[in-house]
Amino acid sequence: MSEVYPYRLADFLQRQVGDGLRSVIYHDRDEYEVVFVREDVDDYDGEIDAIVTDLWADSHEQAIREDIRGHGALNCTVWVFDEAIEMHFVADERKGVAVALDTETFLAQSSFIRQCLGIAGLE
Template sequence: MDRDEGLIRFLRERTGECLRGVGRYDADGYEVLYVRPGLERETLDSEVERMVTHLRSESRPREVRSFPYGDLDGTVRSFEEAVVMHFPLTQERGVVVTLEPDVARQLTTFMRECIERL
């Protein structure tokens, strides 16, 4: 089993139907590795392309210079309709995982409670 299959199997075991999609990118482009049945592939492709364009700028060296906490492991973005996890592997390679918000219920609830107080 290769790494991509192992990652997808792990994510499906841990998150079940909450896994929306998984993609990998490098300097030359991106590849959608998994799409949950029922999601429109064309919609996901356009979403991934926009996300990858944005996330490429999130390189480890730049983030490490900006935050004094050691190496960047990844980022988590919480939206109403999805949670996006980004794992920058090198300056030009990374993995993007999209999940249903319920996967991070404690985090998203906590964030919404903070927002209510802002």
């Protein structure tokens, strides 16, 4: 099993993107922990159990996605929303760390994605 360091990741992201970090959630087979949540982010109130259930499902499907696509190990999935971009770093089945960043913060950190969105007419 992979060793996971969610607090180390949260510290890194706070230094790297500052207030653009919305949340960091660690989960394993039996439990989860909200490692960091920005004060003004209240999206998780009452919804955290459903979010973690979705993360578990995403982790569980890791092996299926790896087999179907044939690109090797799946390390991260990314969901792009209007207000946030979520990255789910998958350690193994039902274990990983989910990170949410403000969309603008993520795009500022990734000029390649910003260029692709612009070229596609989506920005």
